[in-house]
């Protein structure tokens with residue numbers, strides 16, 4: 178049980194590091210800013226956002242369940258829409274951990 182917990186926690190910290198890298202590689206920084214403070218007043222900040230909320234929003238935007246005049250910025254971006262559930266989760270952990 179203890180080793181399973183240790184394994185899980187190791188997985189979590191690895192995923193925060195992956196998230197930092199993925200946040201750049203998947204072009205999120207170009208709109209949401211390097212530290213999660215967005216580049217435009219009508220783009221949302223992501224720094225400190227709740228992980229589960231963020232995961233749900235990204236999935237809904239990509240699936241076009243959430244749409245606005247601005248969501249095409251994400252849904253028409255080939256790299257953004259190719260993101261996996263694991264990558265979204267890792268980015269969300271990283272954004273939530275920003276100081």
Ligand code: HEC
Pocket residue numbers: 200203204205206207208209219220221223231232234235244245247248250251254257260268
């Ligand atoms: C080309 C610009 C652009 C890129 C690239 C982009 N986004 Fe967005 N994102 C936006 C805009 C604009 C919105 C707001 C949409 C709206 O108003 O409904 C948004 C919304 C969001 C939201 C919802 C925030 C909230 O408070 O509800 C999340 C989470 C998000 N983006 C994460 C990401 C992630 C993760 C990536 C990288 C994989 C990414 N975005 C790439 C422009 C972008």
